[in-house]
Amino acid sequence: MLLKLTLLLLLALPTLALDNGLARTPPMGWMSWERFRCNIDCRNDPNNCISEALYKDMAEQLVEDGWLKLGYEYLIIDDCWSFTSRDSRGRLMPDPVRFPNGIPKLAHYVHQLGLKLGIYADMGTHTCAGYPGTTLEQIQTDAQTFAEWQVDMLKFDGCNSNAEEQQQGYPLMSKALNATGRPIVYACSWPVYRGGLPPSVNYTLLGEICNLWRNYYDIEDSWDSVLNIVDWFFQSQDYLQPASGPGRWNDPDMLIIGNFGLSLEQSKAQMALWAIMAAPLIMSNDLRTLSSEARNILQNKAVIAINQDPLGIQGRRILKDEGHIEVFWRPLSKSASALVFLSRRTDMPYRYHSTLSLLNYTTGSYTAYDVFKDEIVFLPSEKTHFTITINPSGVVMWYIYPD
């Protein structure tokens, strides 16, 4: 018993995706940028600077605290890992003080733990933080270097290049990575540098050359930033939603849960909305000091299962209510679906009344599982009235299956 819209979405799915067989569900893992930025001050801040020690710390945490088991498998190095110039053979090299053992050793360490390693490069003369970039001529070399280093994912940023160079460079890197023979997930920042929307961005092409792509600005450690990203993605859903699918994902940027700017309600909201968006679940936080509340949200198995649903259909916003409640919906495999009710209110918990019928569900009896409350709600008919209480800047998230 599929929902009407599901069928439409399935029929509308483009058939092409980057043919490397990777990222059939949204990638999950950890990335350094939002939480650790370009902190290279290892002398005064040795535990928090961009260094092999930091990545090893996080790799260990990913395994020890059960992250890997849940799917968080990519440990991703971001900008500021490299030395200020290339080596004598013109190859990228890591900063020798902060990465004394080099990337291959780090990759080996990470692989031994059962994790995969991601690395960062930039299509352009310099990275965003001013380190050596990858010009068109250097793409071949760098792809080969990363493959030799046994890297499993490349985040390819786009600072310091123009539209023409990007138009050539992003497809070229895709081919170069493919040519290495090593399976390397390819994460492109291209669309964000071109405004994120057609006609400047060609999502059909992106799906053919990249496994995931950043469409919009960097996330910051604030609820305003999360809402700004959510607004943009759902306002643009007619363009973005069909572009996404197994092997090709929109990336609204990192999960900032566990840092400093989100309340627990807001943390649940980010997790829920990223699951609806079929977004990569790439945390950027300090796994060494995470609160148990933050960990419970990030490790919520039901939300992860929704995010990782094998159909890989991105969800949509289906309702904006005058009470400042918004409803989001994502079709899932086995005729199931997910609903998220978001409150943009700043007053008090809001009692929201609705029926599944009002949310476009077809005739039938349903069971709803509240993923954060761990509670079951029976809905004998699609017309059964229900009332849920949504907290300010919080969500209620339901996994729904027909009986």
Add this chain to the structure above:
Amino acid sequence: MLLKLTLLLLLALPTLALDNGLARTPPMGWMSWERFRCNIDCRNDPNNCISEALYKDMAEQLVEDGWLKLGYEYLIIDDCWSFTSRDSRGRLMPDPVRFPNGIPKLAHYVHQLGLKLGIYADMGTHTCAGYPGTTLEQIQTDAQTFAEWQVDMLKFDGCNSNAEEQQQGYPLMSKALNATGRPIVYACSWPVYRGGLPPSVNYTLLGEICNLWRNYYDIEDSWDSVLNIVDWFFQSQDYLQPASGPGRWNDPDMLIIGNFGLSLEQSKAQMALWAIMAAPLIMSNDLRTLSSEARNILQNKAVIAINQDPLGIQGRRILKDEGHIEVFWRPLSKSASALVFLSRRTDMPYRYHSTLSLLNYTTGSYTAYDVFKDEIVFLPSEKTHFTITINPSGVVMWYIYPD
């Protein structure tokens, strides 16, 4: 060894304050508005509607969980307590369904617990939520009613009246309360309805007739709202800071710590900045379900002691740094002082370097107590360099005393 600025502030203190001997330090307590608003739906939401049951619940929590011991003594009823019309004698009366035992019984209950009771009225034809207001002719009656009911504080709002009526009404209520012979703390919303600043607001007069006053808009459950209030109060500090002192306080509105919109860092920031402002510490939250983290912040003895310092000198913002760090300072009794370092950054913890000398401290050796970390920092000289780490949307707060 007083700081230079302290002396200036002390000399500048106006001598007049409302002569009822009350509120010699900023009032502390709990108020229903921000968290429970005008929820009168006791049928569907019995545990959260504005009713004597809610106030009794909170009264019990205030005692049982140690709030009263720490100074949180006022339990304050806000709007929506009253019936939709006055009684046959023209007196305000509570809603008979939601307050079946009436206010005197509730006052008695509250007093037995060792607490004090506050109530809400509005200078105007109707309250902000549309309940019966207090017109000029009714001021005498209402003051007498509240005194007979054994009320200990009046919040006098200003919806539905004009500037002229407020100009007459607020002083009139002050006299009427005084004439009852019962000590009643008088909280005036007058300034907020007149834009909060001179020349429309006469702070000398306010200090003579009110114990505290709302200068600015209602707080909402969000960090944006807290920052907006903080911005306004410190931008206006040249007007507001001298207006405050024992018996007469600026009121930036309720503490929203423990609700839904603030992270823990942001919660510490609100608590710290309210202490610097010598603001009333009036919580509006659900004391029945407060997290232990929120409780620890609200019950921090050092922060409360700073807020309640007997000198009663409001603090000031003394620095806005280009790194988006702001520094706030408040002089305290016994030559002590408080400093708050606020980060408006949204990236990562910021390492801030300074000396007390750069923050206008005079020659000497000092000890700083980090009130949230519960750590001591020794500063052998005012020129001693120190580095503190301030989290995004968070604070470091120091209580400083000369050695």
